[in-house]
Amino acid sequence: MKTHRIAVIPGDGIGRPVTEAAWAVLEKAARGAGFALQADILPWSCAHYLDTGAMMPADGLRHLAGFDAILLGAVGWPATVPDAVSLHGLLLPIRKAFSQYANLRPHRLLPGVEGPLRTAVFDILCIRENTEGEYSGAGGRVHQGQPEEVAVETAIFTRSGVERILRLAFSQARARRGRLTSVTKSNAQRFTMVFWDEMTRRVAADFPDVEVTLTHVDAMAAKMVMAPDSLDVVVASNLFGDILTDLGAAIQGGLGYAASANLNPDRTGPSMFEPVHGSAPDIADKGIANPIAAIWSGALMLEHLGEGAAAARIHAAIAATTARGIGTRPGRDRTEAITAAILSALD
Ligand code: IPM
Ligand code: MN
Numbered sequence: 588m589k590t591h592r593i594a595v596i597p598g599d600g601i602g603r604p605v606t607e608a609a610w611a612v613l614e615k616a617a618r619g620a621g622f623a624l625q626a627d628i629l630p631w632s633c634a635h636y637l638d639t640g641a642m643m644p645a646d647g648l649r650h651l652a653g654f655d656a657i658l659l660g661a662v663g664w665p666a667t668v669p670d671a672v673s674l675h676g677l678l679l680p681i682r683k684a685f686s687q688y689a690n691l692r693p694h695r696l697l698p699g700v701e702g703p704l705r706t707a708v709f710d711i712l713c714i715r716e717n718t719e720g721e722y723s724g725a726g727g728r729v730h731q732g733q734p735e736e737v738a739v740e741t742a743i744f745t746r747s748g749v750e751r752i753l754r755l756a757f758s759q760a761r762a763r764r765g766r767l768t769s770v771t772k773s774n775a776q777r778f779t780m781v782f783w784d785e786m787t788r789r790v791a792a793d794f795p796d797v798e799v800t801l802t803h804v805d806a807m808a809a810k811m812v813m814a815p816d817s818l819d820v821v822v823a824s825n826l827f828g829d830i831l832t833d834l835g836a837a838i839q840g841g842l843g844y845a846a847s848a849n850l851n852p853d854r855t856g857p858s859m860f861e862p863v864h865g866s867a868p869d870i871a872d873k874g875i876a877n878p879i880a881a882i883w884s885g886a887l888m889l890e891h892l893g894e895g896a897a898a899a900r901i902h903a904a905i906a907a908t909t910a911r912g913i914g915t916r917p918g919r920d921r922t923e924a925i926t927a928a929i930l931s932a933l934d
Contacts, residue, residue: 590623591892594654594857598677599632600866601876602660608878608926609658609885612901615933616889620897627654633664633673642676648684656888657681657859660881661866678861683718685856687849688748689755690715690828691887692863694835694845697879698910702840704815709838711811711818712759715828716752717849719743720779722825744779744824749786755852756822757794763819767799770807770823770831783824808834836863841917843877846884848891860888875918878926879905904932 597606610626617624629650631643642662644650651657662678663670681687696702696709726740753769760767769787773780784801791799802810804827811818811834823831836845845863862880870876882905889898909915914925 588621588623590625591655591894592625592627592653593888594651594657595626595628596631596657596677597628597660598662598866599634599664599673600661600868600871601864602632602662602866604874604922605862605876605878605881606658606660608922609881611926612882612904612929612933613658613885613889615930616886616897616901617894619900619933620894622894622897626658631677632662633668636668636673636676642673648680651681651685652856654857656892657857658885658888659859659861661862661864663866664868666868679722681859682849685859686718686851686853687856687858688716688718689752689848689850689852690717691759691848691850692828692832692835692845693883693887694832694839696839697844697915698906699912699915700840700844700909701915702838704812704838706815708816711815711835712763712820713828713832713835714752714756714759714820714822715832716748716823716825717828718825719745719748720825742779742824742826744782746786749783750790751852753786753790753822754793756820757790757797757799760797760799760820761794765797766819767797768807768810768818768821769799769801770804770821770827771801772804772827773801774803779824804831807831811835811838832863840915841877843880843914843917844883845880846887848884848887850891858888858891860884860891870918874921874923876922877914877917877920878922878929879909879914882926882929900933901929904929907932 597603636642692713694711721742723743728738730736771780773784836842842864849859851858886898886901908928913928
């Protein structure tokens with residue numbers, strides 16, 4: 588039987604129960620489709636940091652390289668480990684080490700879920716550049732604690748990095764409704780973002796069938812709220828994409844629905860699939876985390892592994908569940924009840 592080997596990192600807080608839920612759904616979908624999933628569950632987390640002094644072992648990245656994909660829950664427990672330590676010790680190095688340069692975040696209003704907007708139609712795909720830009724990690728601090736202290740953090744945009752994310756976005760737009768919004772801020776940022784606009788126009792020449800619009804990030808935030816049905820695929824730099832996808836998640840009804848795929852499109856290393864939400868310490872032990880974002884992320888993983896039929900069955904089971912009113916209100920249904928409903932909708 589075909590077997591996919593998955594590194595499973597539940598991580599912190601609600602990352603654990605939602606990953607368990609996603610794994611149960613993935614295993615059942617795999618059984619139904621005649622393939623197997625084999626998990627190596629890795630305890631890397633803030634608890635692991637407190638035990639060992641590191642978020643993951645020194646050879647952690649080398650270990651991950653051997654898997655077909657990575658399924659991640661959430662990283663962060665600021666009460667014990669500063670976020671800048673935990674995220675730079677686990678999540679961000681994985682994205683960079685495996686060239687997961689495309690972060691695909693689909694935002695769709697599920698049946699039965701009432702978002703905060705009056706619109707009933709919201710179906711966009713945000714594509715966030717995931718390895719450079721504002722997250723390049725180039726910078727430093729001098730004169731710490733002194734009145735003349737200086738902190739610098741430089742955004743780095745490379746031609747190859749910008750071109751590959753734009754090409755991927757144009758081809759995704761071509762496969763969807765043919766519209767692409769490229770998010771910029773070239774009215775203020777005259778080096779990086781003017782370059783981004785030039786590259787958008789250059790790549791657009793190869794996709795004459797895609798209708799492309801350059802929109803400043805501030806106007807984009809307004810457009811997502813005021814005219815969400817005018818949008819299809821959205822491509823943005825790392826930080827702009829980070830911010831706009833929390834807005835996208837809110838319009839979907841909450842972070843509990845927002846799935847993501849950190850893709851290495853060239854397949855030179857494993858891709859990683861994770862819900863957009865974090866560890867949510869405020870509800871971590873209450874049993875009410877919505878597992879839908881994690882389950883949806885698992886379905887994106889199956890698509891990436893070439894198991895599109897099983898992924899489609901998971902999408903249908905999620906939609907059937909929310910259509911029945913289960914998992915449609917934050918905090919009302921138990922994680923286990925939502926998972927059980929999705930599992931039985933898979934039958
Ligand atoms: C996300 C998160 C991360 C990011 C944080 C936790 C570093 O907000 O995946 O959207 O900014 O990329
Ligand atoms: Mn974010």
